[in-house]
Amino acid sequence: xxxxxxxxxxxxxxxxxxxxxxxxxxxxxxxxxxxxxxxxxxxxxxxxxxxxxxxxxxxxxxxxxxxxxxxxxxxxxxxxxxxxxxxxxxxxxxxxxxxxxxxxxxxxxxxxxxxxxxxxxxxxxxxxxxxxxxxxxxxxxxxxxxxxxxxxxxxxxxxxxxxxxxxxxxxxxxxxxxxxxxxxxxxxxxxxxxxxxxxxxxxxxxxxxxxxxxxxxxxxxxxxxxxxxxxxxxxxxxxxxxxxxxxxxxxxxxxxxxxxxxxxxxxxxxxxxxxxxxxxxxxxxxxxxxxxxxxxxxxxxxxxxxxxxxxxxxxxxxxxxxxxxx
Amino acid sequence: xxxxxxxxxxxxxxxxxxxxxxxxxxxxxxxxxxxxxxxxxxxxxxxxxxxxxxxxxxxxxxxxxxxxxxxxxxxxxxxxxxxxxxxxxxxxxxxxxxxxxxxxxxxxxxxxxxxxxxxxxxxxxxxxxxxxxxxxxxxxxxxxxxxxxxxxxxxxxxxxxxxxxxxxxxxxxxxxxxxxxxxxxxxxxxxxxxxxxxxxxxxxxxxxxxxxxxxxxxxxxxxxxxxxxxxxxxxxxxxxxxxxxxxxxxxxxxxxxxxxxxxxxxxxxxxxxxxxxxxxxxxxxxxxxxxxxxxxxxxxxxxxxxxxxxxxxxxxxxxxxxxxxxxxxxxxxxxxxxxxxxxxxxxxxxxxxxxxxxxxxxxxxxxxxxxxxxxxxxxxxxxxxxxxxxxxxxxxxxxxxxxxxxxxxxxxxxxxxxxxxxxxxxxxxxxxxxxxxxxxxxxxxxxxxxxxxxxxxxxxxxxxxxxxxxxxxxxxxxxxxxxxxxxxxxxxxxxxxxxxxxxxxxxxxxxxxxxxxxxxxxxxxxxxxxxxxxxxxxxxxxxxxxxxxxxxxxxxxx
Numbered sequence: 001x002x003x004x005x006x007x008x009x010x011x012x013x014x015x016x017x018x019x020x021x022x023x024x025x026x027x028x029x030x031x032x033x034x035x036x037x038x039x040x041x042x043x044x045x046x047x048x049x050x051x052x053x054x055x056x057x058x059x060x061x062x063x064x065x066x067x068x069x070x071x072x073x074x075x076x077x078x079x080x081x082x083x084x085x086x087x088x089x090x091x092x093x094x095x096x097x098x099x100x101x102x103x104x105x106x107x108x109x110x111x112x113x114x115x116x117x118x119x120x121x122x123x124x125x126x127x128x129x130x131x132x133x134x135x136x137x138x139x140x141x142x143x144x145x146x147x148x149x150x151x152x153x154x155x156x157x158x159x160x161x162x163x164x165x166x167x168x169x170x171x172x173x174x175x176x177x178x179x180x181x182x183x184x185x186x187x188x189x190x191x192x193x194x195x196x197x198x199x200x201x202x203x204x205x206x207x208x209x210x211x212x213x214x215x216x217x218x219x220x221x222x223x224x225x226x227x228x229x230x231x232x233x234x235x236x237x238x239x240x241x242x243x244x245x246x247x248x249x250x251x252x253x254x255x256x257x258x259x260x261x262x263x264x265x266x267x268x269x270x271x272x273x274x275x276x277x278x279x280x281x282x283x284x285x286x287x288x289x290x291x292x293x294x295x296x297x298x299x300x301x302x303x304x305x306x307x308x309x310x311x312x313x314x315x316x317x318x319x320x321x322x323x324x325x326x
Numbered sequence: 327x328x329x330x331x332x333x334x335x336x337x338x339x340x341x342x343x344x345x346x347x348x349x350x351x352x353x354x355x356x357x358x359x360x361x362x363x364x365x366x367x368x369x370x371x372x373x374x375x376x377x378x379x380x381x382x383x384x385x386x387x388x389x390x391x392x393x394x395x396x397x398x399x400x401x402x403x404x405x406x407x408x409x410x411x412x413x414x415x416x417x418x419x420x421x422x423x424x425x426x427x428x429x430x431x432x433x434x435x436x437x438x439x440x441x442x443x444x445x446x447x448x449x450x451x452x453x454x455x456x457x458x459x460x461x462x463x464x465x466x467x468x469x470x471x472x473x474x475x476x477x478x479x480x481x482x483x484x485x486x487x488x489x490x491x492x493x494x495x496x497x498x499x500x501x502x503x504x505x506x507x508x509x510x511x512x513x514x515x516x517x518x519x520x521x522x523x524x525x526x527x528x529x530x531x532x533x534x535x536x537x538x539x540x541x542x543x544x545x546x547x548x549x550x551x552x553x554x555x556x557x558x559x560x561x562x563x564x565x566x567x568x569x570x571x572x573x574x575x576x577x578x579x580x581x582x583x584x585x586x587x588x589x590x591x592x593x594x595x596x597x598x599x600x601x602x603x604x605x606x607x608x609x610x611x612x613x614x615x616x617x618x619x620x621x622x623x624x625x626x627x628x629x630x631x632x633x634x635x636x637x638x639x640x641x642x643x644x645x646x647x648x649x650x651x652x653x654x655x656x657x658x659x660x661x662x663x664x665x666x667x668x669x670x671x672x673x674x675x676x677x678x679x680x681x682x683x684x685x686x687x688x689x690x691x692x693x694x695x696x697x698x699x700x701x702x703x704x705x706x707x708x709x710x711x712x713x714x715x716x717x718x719x720x721x722x723x724x725x726x727x728x729x730x731x732x733x734x735x736x737x738x739x740x741x742x743x744x745x746x747x748x749x750x751x752x753x754x755x756x757x758x759x760x761x762x763x764x765x766x767x768x769x770x771x772x773x774x775x776x777x778x779x780x781x782x783x784x785x786x787x788x789x790x791x792x793x794x795x796x797x798x799x800x801x802x803x804x805x806x807x808x809x810x811x812x813x814x815x816x817x818x819x820x821x822x823x824x825x826x827x828x829x830x831x832x833x834x835x836x837x838x839x840x841x842x843x844x845x846x847x848x849x850x851x852x853x854x855x856x857x858x859x860x861x862x863x864x865x866x867x868x869x870x871x872x873x874x875x876x877x878x879x880x881x882x883x884x
């Protein structure tokens with residue numbers, strides 16, 4: 001049995017008594033999703049010629065699609081006192097993974113999990129915090145010291161891992177990586193698109209135009225200014241909406257780095273319009289249908305298993321903290 | 327030797343000392359009837375080994391709740407994990423520490439010495455090969471549960487035509503007599519086999535021309551030669567002709583006719599076996615039969631012992647018809663007048679007696695030569711008595727008479743050695759659960775006392791539920807072939823696990839499930855294709871007689 005690593009001078013953490021956020025996945029507002037400035041809606045065609053774009057021929061293109069996604073959760077929030085300062089921290093676990101679809105085969109790609117002890121206020125620990133179960137939480141630090149700072153830091157770790165995995169996967173020729181959320185890495189070859197499930201922003205597209213999109217068709221490309229680099233984006237309707245659904249139900253937004261060039265971006269947009277509707281689940285299967293594509297939904301539940309049991313992890317953390325006090 | 331494990335004990339369901347599940351890794355294979363071993367380390371450093379047999383295997387998508395996911399996966403839109411798991415029914419724990427195995431412990435498929443351990447073969451001092459597992463490992467039974475040391479009798483149940491009951495019984499006899507299982511007793515151990523259906527058993531002494539290499543390999547694995555029975559006596563009922571000839575179809579040569587003399591019938595009180603039909607048991611008929619038997623026995627004693635016939639009231643009977651006439655004459659009324667018998671009962675006896683006359687006529691005779699046609703089971707290892715062409719009444723008579731004689735002989739000898747095996751199919755006819763017959767009493771007697779008298783009954787029946795309870799209960803080794811679905815649910819098959827019951831409904835010919843006292847789980851096994859012929863077109867020509875070959879040679883030279 002490994003005792004929790006303790007040094008006399010280090011911070012002594014206590015459980016945050018009432019901020020237990022069991023396995024929560026609160027949607028943090030991603031800066032990349034909102035920082036859409038400088039919209040150019042006429043990169044593909046002039047606005048007055050705007051209409052839904054059906055995909056061109058090429059039924060099986062792209063042939064290899066890799067879906068990349070990640071999940072995270074807070075297992076315990078902790079607080080430490082340093083003089084007058086209260087330092088927030090959180091024990092968290094994330095997992096990222098990929099689903100590789102080739103022809104009529106969908107299989108698991110790489111699955112990775114990581115555990116971190118995220119600390120606010122620039123605090124740090126010299127070595128991982130190890131529980132009796134053997135789980136080791138790697139200390140990571142952020143300068144912010146507001147209560148949500150550790151959670152953002154954990155999210156950042158997960159995004160980094162997603163990014164690494166997405167970049168690795170995009171290296172295989174003929175692959176299209178569909179990364180969950182706004183695109184985080186610049187890919188010059190057009191092998192990765194960002195897949196945004198929730199429409200925070202319409203990027204200037206008139207609501208009637210979006211509402212009129214038929215299943216399997218997309219809007220023309222729009223040039224936007226995203227976080228750190230410019231992109232092309234387009235809206236795609238995955239499935240027809242139900243009678244009770246709002247006009248925008250079943251619509252997702254995709255984006256690709258501007259550096260791929262307009263023609264390549266159009267090719268990719270057509271490819272997603274051809275292929276992605278086939279992965280849409282029915283609403284009986286998934287309440288987040290159709291946006292939460294089958295491979296992504298399956299990946300998320302698989303990744304949750306990868307993270308292990310949350311209650312058990314919390315129990316071990318409590319035990320370790322209590323022992324430190326004794 | 328370390329190889330990757332065949333599976334690991336699951337922790338998502340309870341693992342117990344008597345049963346547990348193992349998960350099978352991708353690319354691995356565990357199938358029904360595999361024998362596995364799981365080794366668990368205890369805190370004190372000691373190790374416990376769990377041996378068991380796989381009785382359920384299943385696959386499912388893990389964590390997926392929708393049936394339609396199978397289609398989604400096939401379309402390539404949904405990735406899935408497949409859980410492949412096998413249920414293990416524990417047969418043995420070494421040493422006997424009844425802790426559960428630890429989830430995650432490696433399970434391996436056992437073979438060789440560990441296979442023998444898993445099924446307790448290592449503890450059997452005297453064992454007999456009873457078949458092969460589907461993976462080709464020999465399976466044994468403890469001879470001590472057949473030879474009377476710790477138990478006796480064997481019961482085979484199964485649907486006619488598919489269950490291969492007779493074939494399996496003859497395979498067991500073959501294994502007994504052609505291995506060293508019996509040791510020094512082999513020479514004197516005998517088997518009395520009743521051929522109830524077809525002429526399958528009339529070719530035991532001939533090699534099977536259709537025996538293929540696969541079957542030969544099977545015999546080799548079991549340590550048995552692949553050939554015919556070495557010592558066989560064949561008997562068929564005498565036909566109606568004046569000179570006793572065996573009444574058989576396809577085979578004449580080497581088959582001896584059998585019959586009884588009228589004197590034997592009277593002296594040994596065999597008449598009751600001619601009245602063995604269930605309806606005869608009703609009312610007073612049994613008393614009449616007993617009274618007549620007693621008087622006939624008295625008469626026989628008075629008459630010269632070398633006579634085959636019998637003389638009743640001055641009427642010398644040489645045939646069964648004459649005997650029936652003589653018994654049914656006023657002599658019967660005179661005899662009955664002394665007792666308090668209803669005249670209706672006496673008439674019923676008379677009617678029955680005339681009724682059986684044509685059935686038994688050829689089998690019970692009084693001519694001078696008749697005495698030489700008895701069945702002698704002492705002269706061969708295996709004696710086959712054919713009754714398949716006989717009428718039911720005559721079948722009852724033959725079985726009853728021979729079994730009675732055997733029991734009388736064993737009682738006189740007063741020892742359980744050498745052994746006699748009795749093979750009888752259609753026990754539900756001879757020892758029915760409902761109703762009474764003299765044969766039923768005899769068979770029950772064998773089941774209950776046979777162990778101490780050295781008689782081992784290998785009984786077969788379509789439905790054990792219709793056979794006298796104590797006959798089934800006394801069988802140490804229980805075998806089923808293909809069972810009818812309704813039948814397999816009966817309490818008589820309680821020795822079968824739930825899964826084994828289901829499997830018994832789809833057993834193929836040549837596959838049996840065997841339960842024996844020492845092994846806590848029934849074992850599914852196959853037995854090789856008979857290396858002896860079972861019908862005329864399988865019978866390879868007998869080995870050439872050298873003397874005859876020489877004569878043939880010279881005849882050509884001439």
